[in-house]
Amino acid sequence: MFPFSSSSSSSPLLPTLLLFLLSLPVLFLLAPRILPPRPLPPISLPDDLDDLALFRRAAAADTPPPHPHRRPSAKTRLGSTNPRPPKIAFLFLTNSDLHFAPLWQRFFANGSTALYNVYVHADPTVSISPPGGVFTGRFIPAKRTRRASASLISASRRLLAHALLDDPHNAFFALLSQHCVPLHSFAYLYNTIFHHSIPELTRLRKLQHRSFIEILSQQSFLWKRYVARGKYVMLPEVRFDQFRIGSQFFILARRHAVLVVGERRLWRKFQLPCLDTESCYPEEHYFPTLLSMEDPDGCTKYTLTRVNWTGSTDGHPYMYRRPEVSPQLIYNLRQSNFSPSYLFARKFSPDCLDPLLDISDSVIFRD
Numbered sequence: 590m591f592p593f594s595s596s597s598s599s600s601p602l603l604p605t606l607l608l609f610l611l612s613l614p615v616l617f618l619l620a621p622r623i624l625p626p627r628p629l630p631p632i633s634l635p636d637d638l639d640d641l642a643l644f645r646r647a648a649a650a651d652t653p654p655p656h657p658h659r660r661p662s663a664k665t666r667l668g669s670t671n672p673r674p675p676k677i678a679f680l681f682l683t684n685s686d687l688h689f690a691p692l693w694q695r696f697f698a699n700g701s702t703a704l705y706n707v708y709v710h711a712d713p714t715v716s717i718s719p720p721g722g723v724f725t726g727r728f729i730p731a732k733r734t735r736r737a738s739a740s741l742i743s744a745s746r747r748l749l750a751h752a753l754l755d756d757p758h759n760a761f762f763a764l765l766s767q768h769c770v771p772l773h774s775f776a777y778l779y780n781t782i783f784h785h786s787i788p789e790l791t792r793l794r795k796l797q798h799r800s801f802i803e804i805l806s807q808q809s810f811l812w813k814r815y816v817a818r819g820k821y822v823m824l825p826e827v828r829f830d831q832f833r834i835g836s837q838f839f840i841l842a843r844r845h846a847v848l849v850v851g852e853r854r855l856w857r858k859f860q861l862p863c864l865d866t867e868s869c870y871p872e873e874h875y876f877p878t879l880l881s882m883e884d885p886d887g888c889t890k891y892t893l894t895r896v897n898w899t900g901s902t903d904g905h906p907y908m909y910r911r912p913e914v915s916p917q918l919i920y921n922l923r924q925s926n927f928s929p930s931y932l933f934a935r936k937f938s939p940d941c942l943d944p945l946l947d948i949s950d951s952v953i954f955r956d
C-alpha cells in the first residue's frame with residue numbers, strides 16, 4: 590500500500606534522500622541567485638500621467654552634474670549668472686489643518702522672502718482651513734495620501750518637483766508635516782543648513798552640499814520591511830544589503846531632489862502594494878535606499894528633525910501635549926549627537942500652539 594515503507598527499496602533510496610536533505614540549506618541560500626528575478630508585474634501606477642509628466646519636466650529642468658568635483662564655469666565664478674542667494678524650499682505635507690501656521694508665520698516673518706519658498710501638499714479629500722499668511726497661494730495640485738501606501742512618497746515627489754520647477758534658486762528642500770515645529774530662528778536654520786551640509790575637512794575644496802537624510806541599516810525589523818511586498822519582489826533592483834531605513838523628514842540638496850524626481854527603477858518597486866501592511870512604511874525606505882545606493886557620501890546620514898520614539902505605539906512616535914511645552918523641552922529637543930542642534934521637532938498635538946507661541950520670541954527664535 591505504501592511503497593515508500595517497503596524495506597526492500599530503502600537501501601538505494603536512503604543515501605539519495607540524505608544527500609537531498611543535506612543540500613536543502615545550500616539550495617535555500619542560493620535560491621535568490623539561482624531563481625531568475627521575477628519579471629516586473631504590470632504596473633498600475635498610483636502616479637497618473639500628469640504626475641509622470643511633472644516628474645519628467647522637473648528632472649529635465651536641471652540634470653544633476655555628472656561628477657561631484659565639477660568645476661564651476663567661468664561665468665559662475667564671476668558671479669554673473671547666479672547673483673541671487675540660494676533659498677530653502679519648505680515642503681509641508683499634510684492631511685489636516687496646518688495647526689502651527691501662526692508659529693511658522695512668526696518663523697518666516699524674521700526671514701527674508703528672498704531666502705525661502707513655501708509649498709503645501711494637502712490631501713484633497715480633507716477640508717482644510719486656509720492657513721493664510723506665507724501659505725497663501727502656495728498649495729500645489731495634490732492627491733489623496735494614505736498610511737501604509739506609497740502615496741506619501743508620491744506626495745513628497747510632487748512637492749520636490751513643483752519646488753524644482755518653481756524656483757531655480759531653491760537649493761535645499763525641507764520636508765515637514767503639520768505636526769512639525771521649528772526649534773530655532775530662520776537665520777540660525779539657514780546658516781546651519783548651508784554651513785553644515787559641507788563637511789569641515791572639504792570646505793576649502795568647495796565640494797557640493799550634502800543632503801540631511803537619515804540612512805540606517807541595523808534595525809532588527811528591517812527584513813520584515815524588506816519582504817513586506819513578497820519575498821523576492823525587490824530583486825534585482827534592491828538587494829537586502831542595499832535596503833535602508835530612515836526618517837521621511839529630510840532636507841535634500843537640489844541635485845538629490847532632481848535625482849529623486851527623475852528616478853523610476855526603484856520607484857516602480859516601492860509602489861507595489863504591501864502584503865504585510867503592519868510592516869509597510871514605504872516613505873521610510875524609498876528615499877534612504879535610493880540615496881544610499883546613488884550617493885552615500887553626499888548624505889549626512891542623519892536627520893535634523895527630532896522625533897521621540899520612546900514608548901511608541903502602532904508605528905506612531907510620541908506626541909507632545911500642551912502641559913509638556915516649556916523652554917526646557919525646546920532645549921532638550923535641540924540636543925543632537927550629530928549636528929550642533931536639531932532644527933525641527935515632531936510630533937506636537939494642535940493644542941500646543943499657544944504655549945509654543947508664548948515662548949517663541951523668548952526661547953525658540955532666540956539662538
Ligand SMILES: *[C@@H]1O[C@H](CO)[C@@H](O)[C@H](O)[C@H]1NC(C)=O
Nearest residue numbers: 695698699774950954955956
Ligand atoms: C522678529 O521680528 C519681529 C518683528 O520685526 C521682532 O519684533 C522680533 O524681535 C524678531 N525676533 C527675532 C528673534 O529676531
Ligand SMILES: *[C@@H]1O[C@H](CO)[C@@H](O)[C@H](O)[C@H]1NC(C)=O
Nearest residue numbers: 897898899900901907921922
Ligand atoms: C520621550 O517620550 C517619553 C514618553 O514616551 C517621555 O517620558 C520622554 O520625556 C520623552 N523624551 C523627550 C526628550 O522629550
